[in-house]
Amino acid sequence: MIKFSDRQLKTPKLMRPVYLVTAGQSKFDRAIPEKRTEELCVDALTMAARLIDKSPAELKSYIHSCYYGHFADHFGDQLLGEAVIHDRLGLDPLGNIGVKTGGATGGSTLWEAVKTVASGYSDCVLAMGWERMDEVPTDEGNHLISCAADKDWETPLGHIYTGYYAVMAQKYWQVFGKEEESFRRTLAEIAVKHHGYARFNPYAQAPMDITVNDVLNSPVVAYPLRALDCCLMSVGAACAIICDEDTAMKLTHNTKNKPLRIWVAAGSHTLRPACRRDMEIPLLPNESPDQYADLGERFPGGDRYPGFTGFLAARMSAYYGYRMAGIVDPMEDLDVIELHDAFTISDVQTYEDVGLRPYGYGRDYVESGDCYHTNPNTGEPGKLPSNLSGGLIGCMHAVGATGIMQTLEVASHIWNRWAEIHGDQKIWDEFGREKPDDWTDLQVKDAKRALAISHAGVGSHVTATILMDPDHLLKEDA
Amino acid sequence: MSIFGTVRVKNGQYKIKGDFHHITPNMPIRNEEDGWKLMGITNPRAMTYMHSYGGEAPFFESISQGKILGTRCDDPDCEFKGTSYIPFRIHCPDCLSKNTIVDFTDICKNTGTIHTFMVCERFGAFNTLEKPIKFINVEFDGISTILMSYLSIGEPEMGLRVVPIFRTRNPTYTITDLSWVAEGVAEEDLPEGFTYG
Ligand SMILES: [Zn+2]
Numbered sequence: 001m002i003k004f005s006d007r008q009l010k011t012p013k014l015m016r017p018v019y020l021v022t023a024g025q026s027k028f029d030r031a032i033p034e035k036r037t038e039e040l041c042v043d044a045l046t047m048a049a050r051l052i053d054k055s056p057a058e059l060k061s062y063i064h065s066c067y068y069g070h071f072a073d074h075f076g077d078q079l080l081g082e083a084v085i086h087d088r089l090g091l092d093p094l095g096n097i098g099v100k101t102g103g104a105t106g107g108s109t110l111w112e113a114v115k116t117v118a119s120g121y122s123d124c125v126l127a128m129g130w131e132r133m134d135e136v137p138t139d140e141g142n143h144l145i146s147c148a149a150d151k152d153w154e155t156p157l158g159h160i161y162t163g164y165y166a167v168m169a170q171k172y173w174q175v176f177g178k179e180e181e182s183f184r185r186t187l188a189e190i191a192v193k194h195h196g197y198a199r200f201n202p203y204a205q206a207p208m209d210i211t212v213n214d215v216l217n218s219p220v221v222a223y224p225l226r227a228l229d230c231c232l233m234s235v236g237a238a239c240a241i242i243c244d245e246d247t248a249m250k251l252t253h254n255t256k257n258k259p260l261r262i263w264v265a266a267g268s269h270t271l272r273p274a275c276r277r278d279m280e281i282p283l284l285p286n287e288s289p290d291q292y293a294d295l296g297e298r299f300p301g302g303d304r305y306p307g308f309t310g311f312l313a314a315r316m317s318a319y320y321g322y323r324m325a326g327i328v329d330p331m332e333d334l335d336v337i338e339l340h341d342a343f344t345i346s347d348v349q350t351y352e353d354v355g356l357r358p359y360g361y362g363r364d365y366v367e368s369g370d371c372y373h374t375n376p377n378t379g380e381p382g383k384l385p386s387n388l389s390g391g392l393i394g395c396m397h398a399v400g401a402t403g404i405m406q407t408l409e410v411a412s413h414i415w416n417r418w419a420e421i422h423g424d425q426k427i428w429d430e431f432g433r434e435k436p437d438d439w440t441d442l443q444v445k446d447a448k449r450a451l452a453i454s455h456a457g458v459g460s461h462v463t464a465t466i467l468m469d470p471d472h473l474l475k476e477d478a
Numbered sequence: 479m480s481i482f483g484t485v486r487v488k489n490g491q492y493k494i495k496g497d498f499h500h501i502t503p504n505m506p507i508r509n510e511e512d513g514w515k516l517m518g519i520t521n522p523r524a525m526t527y528m529h530s531y532g533g534e535a536p537f538f539e540s541i542s543q544g545k546i547l548g549t550r551c552d553d554p555d556c557e558f559k560g561t562s563y564i565p566f567r568i569h570c571p572d573c574l575s576k577n578t579i580v581d582f583t584d585i586c587k588n589t590g591t592i593h594t595f596m597v598c599e600r601f602g603a604f605n606t607l608e609k610p611i612k613f614i615n616v617e618f619d620g621i622s623t624i625l626m627s628y629l630s631i632g633e634p635e636m637g638l639r640v641v642p643i644f645r646t647r648n649p650t651y652t653i654t655d656l657s658w659v660a661e662g663v664a665e666e667d668l669p670e671g672f673t674y675g
Contacts (some may be wrong), residue, residue, distance in 0.1 A: 001572065003557075033507070033517050077521060142602030152534065153565050157628055157651045158611045159602030164626065167615050171594035174636060222598045274565050274615065274626045301636070308594050308615065308624070 002279040011323040012265055014118035018250035019259035020467060021241045023408035024048030027431045028205045028236035030133035036392040037076065038088035040237040041128055045089060048239055052255040062247060064122035066096035069109030069129030069400040074144050078134040085128065089460045102148050103340065105129060106238065106403025107454025107463030111264040113242040123247045124378025129400035130237035134399040141233055148457055165458055166222035168273060169345040171308040173224050173302040176360050183335030184224055186363045187344040188215035191228045191393055193372065194341060198390025199436050203428045205232055205396050231392035238404035257415050261467045261473065263325045271460045273308055282303045282319050284355040291358060299360050311459035314353035321464035326475025330355050331384055331476055335447040336413045338406035340455035341391040350453060354464070356384065373442045381445065388442045402455030407465050410450035414469055418443040448472035482525040492528055500524040533568035536579055539608020541656040542637065542649035546642060547585045549577035562621045582621065583675070586642050589619040590658065595634035606654060614658060616640060630669050632660030647671040
C-alpha cells in the first residue's frame with residue numbers, strides 16, 4: 001500500500017496497563033559450543049528471577065502463557081525449537097507459540113506478550129528469544145541469512161544479505177551523506193562508540209578499544225561499509241516477564257525492580273526493496289508537512305520517500321508507538337534508547353525514521369554528541385544516550401534475542417541497576433571475560449523513559465518498545 | 479553412483495528421477511583443550527527441493543529468451559489502475575486483481591538507469607556470481623518499482639544508463655539469467671552464455 005486509511009492509522013490502545021517486571025539474558029558470543037540453546041534460555045530466565053529475588057520455580061508459578069522468538073529454524077536445524085525450549089524450561093502444559101519476524105523477532109515477541117496481557121488473556125507472560133548462529137560456518141550462515149530475502153528474486157544474487165541491504169546504504173551515503181569524508185568519519189565514530197561501550201558489558205561479544213582510523217582501515221565489505229561497520233553474528237538468549245498491574249506489584253514487592261509501563265508498536269514494509277513505491281512521509285508528532293517540501297532541493301536525489309533511504313517500517317512503529325504512549329519529541333521525552341545498528345549507516349537512517357533528527361540530518365545526532373553517555377564535545381551527560389549495551393555492533397545480534405536484550409538494557413537504567421547488572425565481578429569471571437581496569441558505570445542518571453527499536457532485514461518488520469517509570473507517564477490514559 | 483535429481487510435471491503431479499539427497503557421515507566434534515571429550519556432532523545436509531514459480535514462471539522463462547516481462551494493473555475499479563511493476567507482481571498489491579503481463583523489454587533497454595548500487599566483496603555459500611558482485615537497482619520510465627540485479631560489465635554509478643543482457647545459452651532459469659552492462663559493449667564481449675537477446 002502507498003495510501004493508508006484513517007482506520008489503518010488509528011492509534012493503538014492497550015485495554016489495560018501492561019508492565020515489564022524483570023528480564024534476563026545469557027552470555028553472548030559467536031559460538032558457545034559448551035551449551036545447548038536450552039541452557040542459554042535457562043540462564044536468561046534464572047537471571048530474570050534473580051533480579052526480583054525469586055527462585056526460577058517461584059517466578060514460573062506466575063507465568064500463564066509463553067511467547068518464543070526464534071528467527072531461523074534452519075540455523076539451529078531444529079524445526080519447532082520453541083517446543084523443545086518450552087519443555088526444557090518446565091512450562092508444560094501452558095500455551096505457547098513461536099514468533100518470527102527476522103531481525104525484529106525479539107521486539108515482535110514482546111509485542112505479542114504485551115497484547116496478551118493487555119487483552120486480559122494472561123496476567124503474566126514469558127517472552128523469550130534466542131538464536132543459534134554457530135551451527136554453520138560464516139559462509140553458510142550468510143547463505144542462510146540470505147534465505148530471508150526473496151528466494152527467487154534476490155537470494156540467487158550472491159547469497160549475501162549485505163548485498164540487498166547495502167544498496168540502501170549506498171543511496172543514503174551519496175544523497176544524504178554527499179559522500180563526505182566527514183560523514184564517513186561520523187559513521188566510524190558509531191562503530192568506535194558501540195565497540196567501546198561493549199567493553200563495559202560482560203555479556204557483550206565484541207568489546208574493542210578502537211579508533212576511527214581502525215574502522216576506516218578495516219576490510220571493505222561493501223563500499224563505503226567496512227568490516228567494523230557491521231553487526232555481529234551471535235549465539236544467546238534473552239527474556240522478559242510481562243504482567244498486569246496486580247501481578248507486577250506482587251512480583252516486585254520489596255525488590256529493586258519497579259514495574260515499568262511497556263508499550264510495543266509495529267510497522268512493516270516490502271521484503272524486497274525493489275518493490276518500494278513512492279508515498280508521502282507519514283509524520284511524527286514533532287514534524288510538520290512543510291518541513292520536507294524542499295527535501296529534494298536540499299539533498300538532490302532525496303525527493304523519493306521512502307526510496308532506498310528511509311525505513312518506512314521504523315517510521316510506522318514510531319508513528320503508532322509515540323502516539324500510543326504520548327511521546328511528542330523523542331529527544332525531549334526519552335532518556336535512553338537502544339537502536340538496531342545492523343550497520344553504522346542504518347543506525348543513522350533510523351535516527352531520522354524515529355524522529356531523533358529530521359530526514360537528512362541524522363548524522364547530527366552523533367556529531368552533536370547527543371548519542372553518547374557523556375557528550376565528548378561538552379563533557380556533560382549526553383542528551384539521549386544510545387546503545388550503551390554496545391548494540392548489535394558491539395554486544396550481539398542473536399536475532400531472536402536482540403530486541404529483548406535491548407529492552408533489558410534500557411530497563412536497567414530506569415531501574416537504576418545498570419552498574420550492578422554490568423559491573424558484578426562474578427559475571428565477568430563466570431563468562432571468562434576480563435573486566436577492564438577502566439570499567440565505567442554507564443548508568444543514565446534519573447532515567448525515566450526509554451525506547452528500543454527492533455528491526456528486520458531491509459526494514460520488513462520494525463517494532464518500537466517504549467518503557468516508562470509509571471510515575472513519569474506522558475499521557476493520562478496511555 | 480548418483481545422478482542429479484530432475485523433476486517434470488505430468489497430470490498435475492511432480493514426477494521425480496534421480497537422487498534428491500546425499501548421505502554423508504556424521505563426524506564427532508571434540509574439545510582438543512579438554513582431553514578430546516565429545517562436544518557435539520556434524521550433521522551434513524545436501525538435499526534438492528522442488529520449487530514452483532507459479533504465476534511468475536512466465537518471467538523466468540522470458541529472461542532465458544531475451545525478454546523482460548512485467549505486469550500492470552488494468553482493473554478499471556482500482557485506485558491505482560495503470561501502475562506497472564518490475565519485479566513482476568502476479569496480483570495488484572492494492573486491489574488484488576490479477577495483473578496483465580506486459581513485455582517491457584524495450585522500456586528496459588531504452589530507459590534502464592542505475593538508482594543505487596553496491597560493490598560487494600563478500601558472498602555466501604552457493605554463490606555463482608563473479609566477485610566482487612556489483613549489485614545494482616535499476617529504475618525505468620513509467621515503472622513504479624526498482625529492480626534488483628547485477629552489473630556484469632562497467633563501473634556502477636547512480637544515473638548510469640544500463641542495458642539488459644540475458645543468459646540465452648544454457649540458461650539456469652534463475653534470476654541470475656538477467657544481468658546488465660553499461661551502454662556500448664559489443665555483443666562478443668559479453669560474459670559467456672549471455673547475449674543482448
Ligand atoms: Zn489494482
